[in-house]
Amino acid sequence: MQRAVERRGIPTVSPSVARDVTEHARPPRAVFLPFMMGHHFGVPFHRELQRRIILECLGFVAEARESGEIRDLPITWAEARKEGVAMERSLLSPVPRAPEG
């Protein structure tokens, strides 16, 4: 898919959670994350991570030099999940009140 778009002159990039599949398919540019399938942009409610992955991908469009290049991001699935759980808890918990007086 990326190859067809790229051939029309539009640069493309994708996040990948299956490095071996990406190496075989050779899309023009990819960013690898060791995440669960179906979770290419991270974990629920972790807006910063979702945003970061988009921006890392878009940034790689300007930086990649060779077709088929894959950039690895130093984020683990365990870290992402841990942060996501903490964020979800903070969303669910009541806003702390400022001390009175």
Added chain:
Amino acid sequence: MTEDSSGSRQLRPGLWATVNERYPGSMIHKSHGVPLAPLRKPLNECRVTFISTSGVQPKGTLPFDTVHPVGDYSFRRVPSSARADELDIHQLKYPTAGAERDLNVIFPIERLQELAAEGTIGGLTADFFTFIGYNMDPERLERTLAEDIAAAVSDSGADIALAAPA
């Protein structure tokens, strides 16, 4: 294949070989890359589109045929202004546990809308483009669906395409 594959930290290793053994010829293998198209503008002037194999589609549109034996080679347009609760997922072949709680883990439409609104990216194409992966005939996909979506992306005025498998 690059030398890095042996050191891959992917959660489910050997995915390509496993699927290709089970469904011979279903997995894409390319020995050469396509030439890179140049980025012509800074990111904050680029109109970004999003292409996704997630099977996400507007509620009420014809559902993808998730049980067809050789796959569904059609695509849907998803307005980039859509709200997450206006969208459904019609695809069986990936874990949707996260997406059911926050669609942005596989279809980050809200994050893309925010990046456009704050001016980090120049804007979004009117529509995003979705289909379902796990099609069993990669040559047919390349000949039909990939070209259909590429033509639609080209017509959309996109400067960059973010593409996400699921």
